[in-house]
Amino acid sequence: METLLQQIINGLSLGSVYALIAVGYSLVYSILLFSNFAHGGFLVIGGYVCYFFLGGYFLSNFFEGGVGTNIWVAAAAALVGAGLSAVIVEKLAYKPIRERTPVTLYMLIASMGMNIVIENIFVVTIGGRYRALPSVIPMKPVSVLGVATTSQFDLLALATAVVFLVGLQIFLSRTKWGLAIRAASYNLRTAGLMGVNVNRLISLVFFVAGMLAAIGGIFLSARYTLYPQLGAITTKAFVAAVIGGLGSLPGAVAGSLILGLAEMLATGFVSSQFRDLIVFVLLIVTLIVRPAGLFGKSVGEKV
Amino acid sequence: MRRIVLCIMLALALMTSAAAFAAGPEPIKIGYLAALTGEYAPYGIAEANSAKMVIDDVNASGGVLGRPLELVVYDTKSRPEDAVNAVRRMIESDRVVTVMGANSSSINLATAPLVDKAQIPQIGTATTNPLVTVDENGKVRPYSFRICFTDPYQGTLAAEFAMTTLGKDKAAILHNVGLDYAQGLREFFKASYTKLGGTIVAEEGYRDSDVDFRAQLATVKNSGANILFLPGMGRDMALIVKQARELGMADLAVVGGDGYGEFMNDIAGEAMIGTYWITHTDQEDPVMAPIFKRYEDIYKEECKEFGNVTLAYDLANWVVDAIGRAGAAEGPAIAKALADTKGLELKHVTLTMDENHDPYNKPGIILKIGDDMRSHFFMKVEPK
Numbered sequence: 001m002e003t004l005l006q007q008i009i010n011g012l013s014l015g016s017v018y019a020l021i022a023v024g025y026s027l028v029y030s031i032l033l034f035s036n037f038a039h040g041g042f043l044v045i046g047g048y049v050c051y052f053f054l055g056g057y058f059l060s061n062f063f064e065g066g067v068g069t070n071i072w073v074a075a076a077a078a079l080v081g082a083g084l085s086a087v088i089v090e091k092l093a094y095k096p097i098r099e100r101t102p103v104t105l106y107m108l109i110a111s112m113g114m115n116i117v118i119e120n121i122f123v124v125t126i127g128g129r130y131r132a133l134p135s136v137i138p139m140k141p142v143s144v145l146g147v148a149t150t151s152q153f154d155l156l157a158l159a160t161a162v163v164f165l166v167g168l169q170i171f172l173s174r175t176k177w178g179l180a181i182r183a184a185s186y187n188l189r190t191a192g193l194m195g196v197n198v199n200r201l202i203s204l205v206f207f208v209a210g211m212l213a214a215i216g217g218i219f220l221s222a223r224y225t226l227y228p229q230l231g232a233i234t235t236k237a238f239v240a241a242v243i244g245g246l247g248s249l250p251g252a253v254a255g256s257l258i259l260g261l262a263e264m265l266a267t268g269f270v271s272s273q274f275r276d277l278i279v280f281v282l283l284i285v286t287l288i289v290r291p292a293g294l295f296g297k298s299v300g301e302k303v
Numbered sequence: 304m305r306r307i308v309l310c311i312m313l314a315l316a317l318m319t320s321a322a323a324f325a326a327g328p329e330p331i332k333i334g335y336l337a338a339l340t341g342e343y344a345p346y347g348i349a350e351a352n353s354a355k356m357v358i359d360d361v362n363a364s365g366g367v368l369g370r371p372l373e374l375v376v377y378d379t380k381s382r383p384e385d386a387v388n389a390v391r392r393m394i395e396s397d398r399v400v401t402v403m404g405a406n407s408s409s410i411n412l413a414t415a416p417l418v419d420k421a422q423i424p425q426i427g428t429a430t431t432n433p434l435v436t437v438d439e440n441g442k443v444r445p446y447s448f449r450i451c452f453t454d455p456y457q458g459t460l461a462a463e464f465a466m467t468t469l470g471k472d473k474a475a476i477l478h479n480v481g482l483d484y485a486q487g488l489r490e491f492f493k494a495s496y497t498k499l500g501g502t503i504v505a506e507e508g509y510r511d512s513d514v515d516f517r518a519q520l521a522t523v524k525n526s527g528a529n530i531l532f533l534p535g536m537g538r539d540m541a542l543i544v545k546q547a548r549e550l551g552m553a554d555l556a557v558v559g560g561d562g563y564g565e566f567m568n569d570i571a572g573e574a575m576i577g578t579y580w581i582t583h584t585d586q587e588d589p590v591m592a593p594i595f596k597r598y599e600d601i602y603k604e605e606c607k608e609f610g611n612v613t614l615a616y617d618l619a620n621w622v623v624d625a626i627g628r629a630g631a632a633e634g635p636a637i638a639k640a641l642a643d644t645k646g647l648e649l650k651h652v653t654l655t656m657d658e659n660h661d662p663y664n665k666p667g668i669i670l671k672i673g674d675d676m677r678s679h680f681f682m683k684v685e686p687k
Contacts, residue, residue: 003521006521007518007521010518010521014517120340123340123344127348128348129348129566130345130566130569131569132570132572135572141549141551153549224514224515224542225542225569225570227538235512263518264517264518267507267518267519268521268522272507272508273507273508275518
């Protein structure tokens with residue numbers, strides 16, 4: 001019983017970080033109908049921006065000792081930095097393609113390329129070594145009902161994920177731009193004909209997706225460690241987005257929590273060596289039973 | 304930015320020095336196979352830098368056999384398949400006479416057939432799996448060598464340390480199921496530990512790209528283990544220790560293998576205090592102090608992976624010595640000179656090779672992480 005509770009808590013905390021990343025995948029997919037595999041790159045950019053701001057390495061070429069900042073400034077910079085990079089990547093790599101062809105497969109391949117490009121920019125400029133964020137986020141163990149343990153960090157990660165996901169939901173349902181995004185997710189062409197500035201809309205979507213990736217990046221690099229290949233973890237988030245139904249935001253969240261729980265419970269009660277086998281069988285079964293995922297809106301190309 | 308400028312300057316310096324050699328005798332090319340990117344980059348970059356220092360020193364004092372040396376560094380990207388391509392290019396297009404590195408058993412196992420066929424000796428730095436130098440049929444691979452101790456020895460050392468020195472009789476093991484090194488070390492630890500009367504209460508696995516180990520650790524916690532043995536690589540082991548402490552396992556003793564790297568203390572911080580690691584060398588070795596200092600002056604960064612720096616430094620000197628004794632810059636002659644090495648005084652060891660191409664009776668060092676979150680010499684273990 002204690003073990004079960006412990007694994008459920010661990011699963012929810014892992015799932016909430018997956019959710020932040022998975023939502024970014026789904027958001028882009030809902031508009032442009034392709035899976036943006038450069039998403040892991042945005043996450044890494046967010047992590048590094050935060051790291052450099054926190055450590056005072058930023059502007060150290062211009063000011064003696066650099067300008068060290070607190071976590072709030074660093075996090076804000078990371079969000080904006082990753083958001084802007086996402087917009088730039090869209091303008092550089094995807095816009096020329098989507099203007100020339102309606103086939104989204106080319107954008108998919110371009111996104112895989114961009115992922116490799118971003119990873120290697122970090123490898124050649126600042127090196128592949130592991131970096132640890134200064135301990136700005138509290139990590140102390142917290143007892144849950146006296147039978148299981150979690151940490152302040154996990155509670156904070158969960159809370160942040162909830163705040164941003166609810167905020168995103170409000171943005172999408174209550175604002176004019178949110179309405180435009182929802183309209184575009186039904187049909188981008190028609191939304192354009194109705195007077196929505198499509199290019200600006202797409203930039204906005206990428207900015208938001210980049211920001212969410214940056215939050216994931218900050219939490220992942222604080223919990224684990226920061227290195228150029230950290231974006232590889234987005235594979236799991238992508239699987240979560242597919243289980244939930246690509247293009248559906250509630251689906252991405254549900255899929256992430258299911259995946260996080262499945263991973264933890266499989267490890268805890270079956271075997272850690274069978275974990276990935278169980279998780280991917282879960283994915284395949286979901287796709288056989290519900291090809292569009294749990295909350296998917298239509299059956300189309302998944303990748 | 305400063306680093307980019309440094310890189311450009313380095314490249315220019317290399318080009319001009321290559322031009323200078325062009326006038327004199329043809330250089331002897333030696334390959335260095337290192338992980339410059341990917342998971343094991345912290346170890347690989349340190350090794351390539353360290354070997355470069357030795358080669359520059361040798362060139363400054365006139366080279367070997369009247370010829371200068373040229374170091375050709377290739378990236379394994381931490382993956383055996385890329386390492387195979389790198390070694391093929393070293394041998395076929397660069398025509399190296401010896402391959403130094405890599406530091407991972409999986410990589411040297413993959414490249415062993417290639418160097419055997421080309422008759423070019425390859426020497427691993429931290430390739431501790433026994434199969435690296437002796438194949439499954441017990442036949443010695445004629446062109447594969449190592450400068451480190453082997454996993455059966457390391458596993459015995461860890462088991463004896465856990466049982467006898469620490470007196471912990473219930474062990475849990477957490478290992479990477481896709482890594483030859485980890486699989487081997489785990490087997491050897493298990494065999495010795497159970498022979499000494501200990502019980503393995505939990506054995507959990509993980510995969511290369513994993514960063515979250517809480518589920519496995521929860522199982523370890525419930526198993527009642529009083530010691531955790533980690534036969535893995537630095538990043539994984541650091542994250543495991545960190546997450547174990549976060550889950551409230553404060554009293555669990557931790558002993559790990561030579562995948563230890565000083566950067567683990569950055570990743571895991573205070574969680575590392577009091578953990579033990581079996582390695583080849585220690586940071587406070589007075590013989591190595593001036594070399595670490597020079598490394599920091601040249602490369603402008605802290606010499607964190609001191610184990611790899613030491614191994615690569617001694618390896619490069621050993622290869623230079625072997626080429627000199629071979630009297631010719633040819634693979635078979637150098638391989639023979641390497642195998643015949645006897646009582647060679649290096650920095651961290653007096654090297655004598657046994658018939659399996661392994662160093663004979665090489666001592667191991669146990670490090671303990673102190674309150675200052677740095678590793679300190681704990682004890683030296685001589686083979687029985």
